[in-house]
Amino acid sequence: MRERVFKKVALRDIDLSDRQFIFSYPLSPERLYPSIKQIGLICPVLLRRETPPHQVIDGIQRLLALQDLSHEYTEAFVYPDSTLQPLDAFHLTLQQNLHNRTLNPLEKGLALQKLLNQFGIGREEVIRHYMPLLGLPPAEKVLEDYLSLNGLEEEIKLVLVREEFPLPLAHQLARFSPEDRMALFRLARELRLGLNKMRELLRYLEELSLRDAVPIHVLLESQDCQQIIRNQRLTRPQRVEGLRKLLKQKRYPRLSQLEQSYSQAIKRLDLPPHIKIIAPPYFEGEGLTLEARFTDASDLKEIALSLQKIADREEITQLLGCLYNT
Amino acid sequence: MMEYRPERILLEKKVESSPLTQRVLQHWTGVPVELVNEAAEIRHYTGKQPTLALIQYKGRFIKPCPGTPRHICCNYLILNIGYNCPLACSYCYLPAYLENPHLITLFANLEDMLGELKRLLASRPTYLMRIGTGEFTDSLIFDQITRLSETLIPLFSHAEGYLLELKTKTSLVDHLLELGPKQRVIISWSLNTSRIIEQEEPLTASLEERLLAAQACQRKGYWIGLHLDPLVHYEGWMEDYSQLLRLTFSYLDPSRIIWISLGGLRFLPELPPLIKERFPHCRIILGELFPGQDKKLRYLQKIRIELYTTLAILIRNYAPQTFIYLCMETPIVWRRSLGWSPQSDRHLARLFAQHFQAVRGTG
DSSP states (O other), X not given: OOOOEEEEEXXXXXXXXXXXXXXXXXXXXXXXXXXXXXXXXXXOEEEEOSSSSEEEEEOHHHHHHHHHTTOOEEEEEEEOTTTSOHHHHHHHHHHHXXXXXXXXXXXXXXXXHIIIIISOXXXXXXXXXXXXXXXXXXXXXXXXXXXXXXXXXXXXXHHHHTTOSOHHHHHHHTTSOHHHHHHHHHHHHHTTOOHHHHHHHHHHHHHHHHHHTOOHHHHHHSHHHHHHHTOTTXXXXXXXXXXXXXXXHHHOHHHXXXXXXXXXXXXXXXXXXXXXXXXXXXXXXXXXEEEEOOSSHHHHHHHHHHHHHHHTSHHHHHHHTTTSOO | OOOOOOSEEEEEGGGTTOHHHHHHHHHTTTSOEEXXXXXXXXXXXXXXXXXXXXXXXXXXXXXXXXXXXXXXXXXXXXXXXXXXXXXXOTTOSGGGTOSOTTEEEEEOOHHHHHHHHHHHHHSOOSSOEEEESOSSSOSSTTHHHHOHHHHHHHHTTTOTTEEEEEEESSOOOGGGTTOOOOTTEEEEEEEOOHHHHHHHOTTSOOHHHXXXXXHHHHHTTOEEEEEEEEEOOOTTHHHHHHHHHHHHHHHSOGGGEEEEEEEEOEEOTTHHHHHHHHOTTOOGGGSOEEEOTTSOEEEOHHHHHHHHHHHXXXXXXXXXXXXXXXXXXXXXXXXXXXXXXXXXXXXXXXXXXXXXXXXXXXX
16 A cells, blocks of 8 residues: 555645546546535545645545535545655556546546656556456557547537547548538538448548548538538438438539439330349449349230330440440 | 669578679668568568568569459560569558568569570560569669669560569669660550649659650650559649649650550459558548449549540540550540540550550651
8 A cells, every 4th residue: 555644635726627547537526526415525535745736646636526515625535745656646646536436538548648658658568468458459549539539529429529520520520620620520410320331421521622622621611511511401311311312413524424314214215113234333344234123925015025025225326325325 | 853762672592692782782781781580580570671682583573463343454565673662652552562662672583584584585475575673662763773674684685575573663774874775665654643742752753753754765766655543533623633644744745655555443352441541641642532343442433434535535635646545444434535445455565565566666
């Protein structure tokens, strides 16, 4: 057991702005008001430095609650700074927290950031030793993902903590500019996008942004996108599908044009339901495939007649024209 | 054009005294050299600084070009002289095959390479075989240092049935000009519009530098090959490619151009993410590219046909007799673009031979 002193400490002697060892997120002392009002502080806080101002090792939420409730003193274990080095203090609070509760992803991200930047622990050691301690796979990519959470806006961080937003999606959003990130975040919230749908939309948006040199938030604010996103007459899945189609069309204008002209020609041909003319994927190939289903000889004759009728139609040239100039 | 200088040389002990090694070490004096016992030790090399490895290659140096399924291939033989290239063109397919883009490997056991080549050249092929060194690296980027061509070119002088093709995006040809005999050697240039060269091939020689080098080679009696590959579809492509051809034929005599290949931009599906990582602002991956029958990403068939048809018409205006072929394309694209299609890979190889015989008489 490390040397420590249990004592009553005046709140004014504690530097509450020193957050060297703190990775709790969010700081919401109001949650503790009822219990403090009812039974006071059950668990003493941990402080460092024998003489004021003391540093907070563990218990910032409790201290802020006491301050808000106009308490003047707290009970604390005080560790002398001569025997408890800063990294030891961080280990102490890390162990204490891991023992008592599960850290949320933001707290894990903050703890990792402090280890790297504040305590100068090497990346490799952080990955090898600390990430498993935090219940994370020891991988560079995972470290990057968690560190990236620190740069997110409060609005995103808070929904992440409440588990109202998928974590992998937050990792994805972290690499965008603040404006683009917030636009994407609002889109994901508005349309309640799952990871796969968001990935597809993101791919289109990123590629369009790079191709046309237009930021993503500007693309999303365009009239045609907004008309779909805000169309309350459509269900959410319909809006998602509408936006997906619009972005795909913008990203692949030639393909979309071919698809449109193909489906228009097919429509105009008005084929009987048991005859199909199928284009190869992406209109890449030697020709079109004709598929016909018949159950008896008279069916077959009828099909032959239908085919004879359509063979000379201009639409056939239009269909083949989607593959090559005829 | 950029000048390459490695920051480190990894040298396999077995090739320490090879003439190629000696030439390389003499050229880059002062570059730290690290001896390794086995080439296998550098297989997973992760260094991020420009590094050159000189190793003993134990595999077969000469292999057929793998081509691509369901597409017509031209029965090309690759003489593998090394892996990777410092020119770092954005669309290059090599990063999809290489573990470390910073590591360039040269095979220093020349006697093994030449032994294998001599055995091949001594045999009589059934049809003209084209052998090129520019598949896994640029043929000429290190040639002034390694002097490999000085040995290769004379070997082909009597190699009836074989042609040597040295393919490059450089202008490093001074050392080739006085070599010979040259009648079975083709120096080829990959050409593209100035815009694509500036954006996607910024470390290579400029278009005019390449054409000047090609002109010098042509004047010294070499056959010239041109590869308009990758053709990139962008706004203004037609005007830019017209300008490219205008310039090309103002420098080169079409009767001494043995062939011109056309190839649309294409990628292995795993390449675009690698390109994105290496060149975050690269825009050519943002074209309308879709998986074809061989899973490679290509422009829509209709766009490719438009590109090839236009280019073929433009080329024929300047060089009506020059053999034009498509690289890794389907029979339907051949027919719709050039008006004909080889019946098979072998048929295409025979056509190369026929064309070579024909121009040899006139050239």
